[in-house]
Amino acid sequence: MLEETLKRAIGGSDSPLASASRYVMGWEDEHGRAAAAGGKRIRPALCLFAAESLGGRVEDAIPGAVAVELVHNFSLVHDEIQDHDLERHSRPTTWARFGEGQAINVGDYLYTRAVRALTDGPGDVGRRMRALAILHEAIGQMIEGQWQDLEFESRDSVQPHEYLAMVARKTGALLGAPLEMGSVLAGIPPEQSAQLGEWGRAVGLAFQIQDDFLGIWGDPDETGKSNRGDIMRKKKTLPIVFGLADAGARDVISTAYARPALAPDDADRVVAALDRCGAARACAEEAHRHAANADRLLRTFELGPRQAEQFRAIASYIIDRRA
Amino acid sequence: MLEETLKRAIGGSDSPLASASRYVMGWEDEHGRAAAAGGKRIRPALCLFAAESLGGRVEDAIPGAVAVELVHNFSLVHDEIQDHDLERHSRPTTWARFGEGQAINVGDYLYTRAVRALTDGPGDVGRRMRALAILHEAIGQMIEGQWQDLEFESRDSVQPHEYLAMVARKTGALLGAPLEMGSVLAGIPPEQSAQLGEWGRAVGLAFQIQDDFLGIWGDPDETGKSNRGDIMRKKKTLPIVFGLADAGARDVISTAYARPALAPDDADRVVAALDRCGAARACAEEAHRHAANADRLLRTFELGPRQAEQFRAIASYIIDRRA
Numbered sequence: 001m002l003e004e005t006l007k008r009a010i011g012g013s014d015s016p017l018a019s020a021s022r023y024v025m026g027w028e029d030e031h032g033r034a035a036a037a038g039g040k041r042i043r044p045a046l047c048l049f050a051a052e053s054l055g056g057r058v059e060d061a062i063p064g065a066v067a068v069e070l071v072h073n074f075s076l077v078h079d080e081i082q083d084h085d086l087e088r089h090s091r092p093t094t095w096a097r098f099g100e101g102q103a104i105n106v107g108d109y110l111y112t113r114a115v116r117a118l119t120d121g122p123g124d125v126g127r128r129m130r131a132l133a134i135l136h137e138a139i140g141q142m143i144e145g146q147w148q149d150l151e152f153e154s155r156d157s158v159q160p161h162e163y164l165a166m167v168a169r170k171t172g173a174l175l176g177a178p179l180e181m182g183s184v185l186a187g188i189p190p191e192q193s194a195q196l197g198e199w200g201r202a203v204g205l206a207f208q209i210q211d212d213f214l215g216i217w218g219d220p221d222e223t224g225k226s227n228r229g230d231i232m233r234k235k236k237t238l239p240i241v242f243g244l245a246d247a248g249a250r251d252v253i254s255t256a257y258a259r260p261a262l263a264p265d266d267a268d269r270v271v272a273a274l275d276r277c278g279a280a281r282a283c284a285e286e287a288h289r290h291a292a293n294a295d296r297l298l299r300t301f302e303l304g305p306r307q308a309e310q311f312r313a314i315a316s317y318i319i320d321r322r323a
Numbered sequence: 324m325l326e327e328t329l330k331r332a333i334g335g336s337d338s339p340l341a342s343a344s345r346y347v348m349g350w351e352d353e354h355g356r357a358a359a360a361g362g363k364r365i366r367p368a369l370c371l372f373a374a375e376s377l378g379g380r381v382e383d384a385i386p387g388a389v390a391v392e393l394v395h396n397f398s399l400v401h402d403e404i405q406d407h408d409l410e411r412h413s414r415p416t417t418w419a420r421f422g423e424g425q426a427i428n429v430g431d432y433l434y435t436r437a438v439r440a441l442t443d444g445p446g447d448v449g450r451r452m453r454a455l456a457i458l459h460e461a462i463g464q465m466i467e468g469q470w471q472d473l474e475f476e477s478r479d480s481v482q483p484h485e486y487l488a489m490v491a492r493k494t495g496a497l498l499g500a501p502l503e504m505g506s507v508l509a510g511i512p513p514e515q516s517a518q519l520g521e522w523g524r525a526v527g528l529a530f531q532i533q534d535d536f537l538g539i540w541g542d543p544d545e546t547g548k549s550n551r552g553d554i555m556r557k558k559k560t561l562p563i564v565f566g567l568a569d570a571g572a573r574d575v576i577s578t579a580y581a582r583p584a585l586a587p588d589d590a591d592r593v594v595a596a597l598d599r600c601g602a603a604r605a606c607a608e609e610a611h612r613h614a615a616n617a618d619r620l621l622r623t624f625e626l627g628p629r630q631a632e633q634f635r636a637i638a639s640y641i642i643d644r645r646a
Contacts, residue, residue: 015467016470017466017467017470078428078431081427082423082427082428101404101473102470102473102474104404104405105401105405105466105470107427107431108401108430108434108462108466109467111431112459112462112466113463115438115455116463119456119459120456125448125452129442129451132442133442136435136438136439136442139435140435140436143340143428143431143432143435144338144340147339147425150422150424150425150428151339151425
């Protein structure tokens with residue numbers, strides 16, 4: 001049902017922007033043929049779950065679920081340009097396929113369609129407007145986080161607390177927002193909605209840290225991507241940030257990242273240095289800390305045992321994945 | 324009053340994105356110092372005028388005026404990246420100052436602030452939601468137009484009717500929208516709002532054609548920019564599109580545009596060819612046709628003589644400018 005509503009939200013089948021958007025969403029391959037390769041749709045699932053778990057009607061949350069997934073995809077399209085990423089999930093990124101200029105347009109177009117999902121309804125106009133405001137608070141934070149992420153690239157060192165504050169904005173905000181939006185759209189009282197949002201942001205932080213961990217220590221057979229890619233692209237993910245705070249590892253990382261392009265040997269040396277300085281454990285502990293924070297928040301909610309179990313299962317699905 | 328509301332809409336003085344946004348809006352110079360170099364604010368003026376002229380309260384239209392001006396600036400920031408423009412109004416463009424990646428973020432941020440102006444109010448929520456939908460219909464068209472404009476760059480020839488359909492989307496839509504938004508926000512009946520929008524789109528089309536004309540035959544002392552710039556950057560503006568439809572001019576243009584970079588002599592040869600084939604007159608006639616269309620539409624509105632005079636004065640201000 002969600003996929004069908006997402007497809008309708010993209011609109012205009014004859015427009016090249018709609019076609020490019022279907023490519024982004026995974027419904028079309030590089031030759032314009034039908035495909036089914038979409039993302040995990042975690043954010044819309046959170047939006048629908050928020051409505052349902054607190055006793056609202058799941059249908060009321062659909063415009064929010066559609067909007068947040070389209071915003072997530074708009075942000076991916078612009079991020080990939082900024083990061084010069086050539087591939088995602090084994091397909092050329094949007095800019096690699098359509099050029100940078102048109103990829104900017106595709107991201108902007110997905111953003112317009114996200115807003116349209118909430119302006120066009122259905123459902124109570126006051127609730128939809130509130131959901132739009134919540135979504136835009138999160139988009140604003142996400143863009144602030146993205147600004148910082150790019151800014152960190154040109155720095156010699158980044159403190160772990162700076163990195164975590166960036167990730168809270170860049171990733172956490174858009175995982176908290178769908179929970180707030182879903183509950184607001186379903187008519188749940190504002191205090192409960194805000195609590196859900198806080199829980200989602202903690203889960204989001206743990207999720208991103210786990211993502212950073214898997215980017216270096218994940219099993220390529222399970223993640224579907226190289227566990228040297230982040231380092232080869234000189235990303236400053238949390239393990240690297242921890243490494244830069246260690247005198248020995250810093251020298252190895254700085255030397256490797258100062259090269260025009262890293263050789264596989266350089267990447268191996270960086271991983272060895274990270275292993276030596278305990279960055280893997282520090283990273284795992286940080287993820288655990290935020291997962292525990294999410295769980296602590298959960299215990300302050302007024303939930304029945306079955307509901308609490310559902311929330312825990314979702315947190316676990318998002319955080320404890322290996323891919 | 325509008326400038327103050329725009330400044331509040333940007334928000335957070337300590338955020339680098341807010342600071343970059345102030346640069347875009349003309350309130351800060353390259354060194355972060357206060358400046359007063361903003362644009363003409365035509366779109367918000369249209370929004371406020373629509374409310375006032377039809378007997379509504381101008382205050383009700385302010386969120387729409389703010390939103391449309393921020394959207395206009397978001398589109399300029401992304402356009403400049405796509406067109407590789409280094410300067411606007413004698414200042415470095417946003418990407419030239421902050422880099423392409425961050426300029427994408429600045430445009431996205433301005434877009435979020437535009438939506439926030441309408442989600443946060445004040446005013447009736449139903450009217451604000453309707454204004455958001457109208458604005459997003461226009462943004463969608465604007466991006467479709469921008470996609471076509473980029474696509475035309477790689478083509479050997481573009482038909483005048485294709486070019487005009489592109490401009491109606493890229494420029495016309497965001498000049499029609501503020502009139503519709505302003506009247507909707509002020510509680511004017513929908514039919515009258517839609518008529519106003521149609522008038523605005525006709526004025527917008529005439530405006531863009533005049534802009535294309537001035538890009539080649541304008542007086543640099545009045546326009547403040549070179550009248551060879553569009554050609555040097557190989558733009559396919561309407562005079563060029565007319566030229567490409569003429570066998571003689573087409574050869575001159577194609578030869579010049581095939582060079583890696585045009586010399587001033589090449590640009591002079593292109594202008595001479597355009598003069599010979601009557602492109603200047605064709606362009607002026609096309610602008611006149613759309614201005615006359617706007618005037619014809621105006622006569623179908625139920626307006627008092629003073630109101631009609633105001634509408635005509637605005638059309639004339641927008642279209643008959645020399646700069």
